[in-house]
Amino acid sequence: MTAASKSDKARFFEELYRLNEFESDGEPNEAREFLKTCSKPILSRTSEEPSLIPPRKVLKPFKKVPSIQRSISEPEKIKDVPNATVGSIGKRSGLRGNPQVPAASGSLLGKEASSSAGSADSTNQRPSIEDRRTVSNPVPNTLVLTNSTGIDTMLGKKRKKDTIKLVREADRIFNGFEFFFLRNDDKSPLRKRRITLSREHGAIWTTTWTNKITHLIVDNDLTRKDVLTYLKLNSLPPQVIMVNEEYLSDCFVQRRVMNSLLKKYQVKDPDAGAAKQMAPPPPASENSDSSLQLKAPQSKLSRWGNPPQQETLPRIAQARPASYPQQPVVTGGPEALSPREATTLSDKDGSMVAETQDFGALTEWIQLAKDTEGLPLDNEDEDAVDSVDHSDSDDGGASPLRAPAKRIKRFAIKQGGTNQANFQCMTGGTAASTANPNDYTISVLERLGAYYKRIGDQWRPTAYQKACGMLRKQDHLICTYEEAIEIRTIGHRLAKKIVEIATTGRLRRLESAEADPTDAPLKLFVGIYGVNTTLASEWLRQGHRTLDDLVKNVKLSENQKLGIEHYDDLQQRIPREEVTALGQYIKDAAAALDPDIEIIIGGSYRRGAPTSGDIDIIISKPGTTSTTSLTPFLHSLITHLTSQKFLVAALAVPHDDGTGSKWHGCCVLPSKPRQSQIWRRIDFLLVPASERGAALLYFTGDDIFNRSMRLLANKMGMSLNQRGLYENVMRDRWTRKKVTEGRLVEGREERRIFERLGVPWREPWERVLH
């Protein structure tokens, strides 16, 4: 059955494409798509089709004189400025701290040149393994063990000399893991043996405490308390897994990564009952920051995960052929990674549940019972099909049901009259940092998706993201067309690409795309805050290629200038610890100003991500029902944080009609020496208590999850936005635009919004769909 339907489907598409006379998914198609969707010049640069030039924009650059005399200022000075302008906070509503005023001179050129060189150079886009590994941000109290010869071993290059023989690839169950032992020396023969074995199985042995550490292996005679004391920490970073010696033994014996949360692996706790500690603060998830929990080894990711690359970096992969350019060549472990351990904790009742390892199980566990989205099996059951016809696509969702011809993909279960089973928000995603055998494939697809995005394609990027999200949920390497096409949101063309990537390690389409000489500068330009495809391609068409060109010849908005000045900083990902620190700084400041104010860190941080692109702060206060009532607070908070040199720039401030709700800008950690301060993007969202739930939902994301929820609401005749879930929304019959706000159904409680939509509750970290 599946075979038949599959080919049907394939044939269908082939015919369809033939009709469109766009057969291959090679370049021509892309060109067409590009022109069709945005009629922007990029690809036709040479021909200079006047008609393709966006009518309106064309002249703009000249409209206001390409002045630019202001060659921007020196970074160092800039950072001081805010202070000087502290008082002058507002441009519009008085909330804008407009720093970056200083216009020293062109020292920027120096910096700029370097950044353009670095980022623009297409050949230079592979983050190198070694550099990435260094900085990040080691925990302050670097702990160095005193009693060990092992240390010397580690600190010196000795590690290299001190060769160990790795076990065969398939058995390197600890690939990507970084172990910190306690006691961390190899004096004891037994411990030495464990360390050696760990390394032979792929682990990295570390003797200094860094944020790359994935596991903390504790001697059996030590307690949790001893550990914390030893490390001088109040609590263990959430991503670190702490286990006792038994854990290693079992892993070796069973040749697999064990579930670290099993009772027998817990380090004993003199006080309370065992376990805990890593357990997430229970229902606290509601309160933001505390939510994070799951963990998963992603040391690899962080290792070369933050270069000024861009969206693809977070989850670079491994596996696959070494030939591929971007492939990390570490231990050279092509094999699909051995399943990594992943843990998910549930705190609903305060109890802790964990799932180990295999993706299948993890996925399964995460999904609530009704999710059918299970696995590969094709049960053909679901014959009830027809009964549920209703269409609803979801983002990508296919109504599996669709009777006859294809009941191929997934089966769904109708729920309460609407068949929302195909909405991605119904199944949830995998933990952000969980390693997956398809990681390499995903990283390649993400790059191609990113390419389409910067080229102006509106839909392919979304399709690629969804596909990646689905791939990440699979428990094994998808390498055949049949397997791929079975997956929801993956169609003919993506399936072909997946096969190509999985079997050859390359994707010709991507190679040709990135080989385009205009791609590097395009990528460079869209990396600027405030610049997207339209502008970037226009600049490209005008012949600009470097940031320097832009600074000298193009009319830039204030935000864009700032985006260029701090290009490198803003391109960096933010380690979780720093987000925590930045958030704490804000909380302290807020509490001092108004003890009732509630500060919640949202975004990827709330989803448990090991690194974030920016910091999202929700500002709320019990009892409030309108944004307006919080505006004064925001004003004083901004003023205060600016005077503290925490906020260093404002990019977007709330409209002064009182309805404004967001403030966007940049901040740094004042406690750091100025030189090492990195500018970070920060967003504040004002949220009255009555809209807290909807805002939390919105600000937690991810993107795909939000769109899915909103689409579902829409299909159910409702409307969901950051303020609440509304019903009886009247939409224009033709434009489908909302005509009436509708009646508020729920805005206060996040959970109730899920309930109203019939979506099983998803913890923040289960909302990672791309």
Next chain:
DNA sequence: TGGCTGTACTG
């Protein structure tokens, strides 16, 4: 073949 989320700030 048409739809694919909904909103806020800038200039």
Next chain:
DNA sequence: CAGTACA
């Protein structure tokens, strides 16, 4: 208003 951004 188009462009950009936020999730």
Next chain:
DNA sequence: GCCA
């Protein structure tokens, strides 16, 4: 890009 995928889907209905």
